[in-house]
Amino acid sequence: MPEQKGKLRKKELTINMGPQHPATHGVLRLELDIDGETVVKCTPHVGYLHRGTEKLGENRTYLAALPLTDRLDYISSMANNVGYCLAVERLFGIEAPERAKFIRTMASEMARISSHLLWLGTHALDIGAMTVFLYAFKEREWILDLFEMLTGARLTVTYPRIGGVRNDVSEEFLSSLYKFTDEFPKNIEEYETLIDQNRIWLQRTKNIGIITAEEAVNWGLTGPMLRGSGVDYDLRKYCPYDAYDKVDFDVPLGKNGDTYDRYRCRMEEMRQSARIIRQCIEKLPEGPVMTPDAPKFTLPPKERILKDMEAMIQHFVLVIKGPVTAPDGEIYSAIEAPKGELGFYFISNGTGKPYRMRLRSPSFIHASVLPLLCEGALVADVIANIGTIDIVLGECDR
Amino acid sequence: MNSKEAAEKIREMFPEEVREIREYNSQTSVIVKRDRIKDIIRYLHSDPLLNFDLLKDLCGVDYSGKKETRFEVVYHLYSLEYRSLLRIRAEVPEDDCSIDSVVDIFAGANWPERECYDLLGVVFKGHPDLRRILLPEDWEGHPLRKDYPLQSDLGEKEWKGYLDVIELAKKNMEFETK
Numbered sequence: 310m311p312e313q314k315g316k317l318r319k320k321e322l323t324i325n326m327g328p329q330h331p332a333t334h335g336v337l338r339l340e341l342d343i344d345g346e347t348v349v350k351c352t353p354h355v356g357y358l359h360r361g362t363e364k365l366g367e368n369r370t371y372l373a374a375l376p377l378t379d380r381l382d383y384i385s386s387m388a389n390n391v392g393y394c395l396a397v398e399r400l401f402g403i404e405a406p407e408r409a410k411f412i413r414t415m416a417s418e419m420a421r422i423s424s425h426l427l428w429l430g431t432h433a434l435d436i437g438a439m440t441v442f443l444y445a446f447k448e449r450e451w452i453l454d455l456f457e458m459l460t461g462a463r464l465t466v467t468y469p470r471i472g473g474v475r476n477d478v479s480e481e482f483l484s485s486l487y488k489f490t491d492e493f494p495k496n497i498e499e500y501e502t503l504i505d506q507n508r509i510w511l512q513r514t515k516n517i518g519i520i521t522a523e524e525a526v527n528w529g530l531t532g533p534m535l536r537g538s539g540v541d542y543d544l545r546k547y548c549p550y551d552a553y554d555k556v557d558f559d560v561p562l563g564k565n566g567d568t569y570d571r572y573r574c575r576m577e578e579m580r581q582s583a584r585i586i587r588q589c590i591e592k593l594p595e596g597p598v599m600t601p602d603a604p605k606f607t608l609p610p611k612e613r614i615l616k617d618m619e620a621m622i623q624h625f626v627l628v629i630k631g632p633v634t635a636p637d638g639e640i641y642s643a644i645e646a647p648k649g650e651l652g653f654y655f656i657s658n659g660t661g662k663p664y665r666m667r668l669r670s671p672s673f674i675h676a677s678v679l680p681l682l683c684e685g686a687l688v689a690d691v692i693a694n695i696g697t698i699d700i701v702l703g704e705c706d707r
Numbered sequence: 708m709n710s711k712e713a714a715e716k717i718r719e720m721f722p723e724e725v726r727e728i729r730e731y732n733s734q735t736s737v738i739v740k741r742d743r744i745k746d747i748i749r750y751l752h753s754d755p756l757l758n759f760d761l762l763k764d765l766c767g768v769d770y771s772g773k774k775e776t777r778f779e780v781v782y783h784l785y786s787l788e789y790r791s792l793l794r795i796r797a798e799v800p801e802d803d804c805s806i807d808s809v810v811d812i813f814a815g816a817n818w819p820e821r822e823c824y825d826l827l828g829v830v831f832k833g834h835p836d837l838r839r840i841l842l843p844e845d846w847e848g849h850p851l852r853k854d855y856p857l858q859s860d861l862g863e864k865e866w867k868g869y870l871d872v873i874e875l876a877k878k879n880m881e882f883e884t885k
Contacts, residue, residue, distance in 0.1 A: 673822075
């Protein structure tokens, strides 16, 4: 072909990234139309992990649906449990005792640290900084050990209960956690020396995946994704639940809304989390950890079930039938989970099971913003963008 | 403006549309007809006194047999400026199961609308890309409808669709070896 001499033939190519791609953090599939190195069109496909949690929740009692929430965002299951319990408590007008509130606050901040550490390690690993992964997982292991000490489980904890928490904290646990909050801020500095001034890290994160404040709000983003763009919205501050109104902390904000700013936000959030945990331990009040005002919800203690007939009947009725005096109403209740706003929308029709249980998961909304971030960017930046939105597909697909 | 005042404001602006304003647990819900839902949402979004700029959530509910109109699409709107939450519930009848899409007002409504279509079968008119999202493209039925069974009635028997796939695979294998 003599007329084509000296010309390069251009052709758009469609490639399939995932669902089994290590950088997609689960089972996300991206259909990328690429022109050379530039992404022309990006179509995310989700749903590979859909288990029908909402449908299952409608067919279980309020107590029995609690373990389902562990399997949403399995990296920070504690935060999901707290969100669920809080929503049911608000629906039924139950108030957890003060001590339980502090323990929950402490535990959700532990979940935030563990979630952010996993994000930091894998995000850095994806875009070429191997070392920080090993450092981050050292501390994450420590947190998981603390979870094991508190609840007996490392990942799917099912620790909070409707009307309180399952068991009280031990002195030994509190002192180890206090030691952790002492050392952890120094470790964050260590991570920052590894990557903060690293030229490769800066080039791969600065001005990559920019979302303006207006766009972020319009797309319904929450959590660090929204705060990275400079919008001051944190449910812990503006709609306080549990003991967040009794502790002092700052909400870190970004400016440019790029990957680097979101990284800074999350790093600062980990520091604030350590601060909150510290204050919770210092201010932890005495008292019960389960509310005595809600016998229709709280299972009687195991010792009583084995000896007392009434307690056994109560246990049986609660597990099989669920609370029978449910009000006829609806509630939307949300918490600031590590990934963003985790909302529960319940419609109750006066039976022991919710008529409708809706989960507003931040990962689902954040995954939908991927085309906005990726289109027009380079293929290599797709990896950085998947890392920065910090999604967990278990929560995205529900 | 708080959510109660906002609800009254909607009643003032769209008297024909609003059916009821409900209050439970200090949260306000406005139950509206579906026909002018886009106007209502746009009004809430763009009026500077209301300024509901964050669509927290969009979902559908099946009130099969409990209410006259079977479906409802629920919008949770939040105003970052006034820090108030408002719930809009639009009634969607079963025989014409569709409602206007709000994607051009809230870009973030894209996936939740697709999910609502996928799991409840509510059609969003004007949606740019209305496909199933969580379930496979060839899935039959809408699982979150109340008449959709939780478990299949096949019991121990193998799923028929699966058998078809196996048979097809066998046929293809024969073809390839020949």
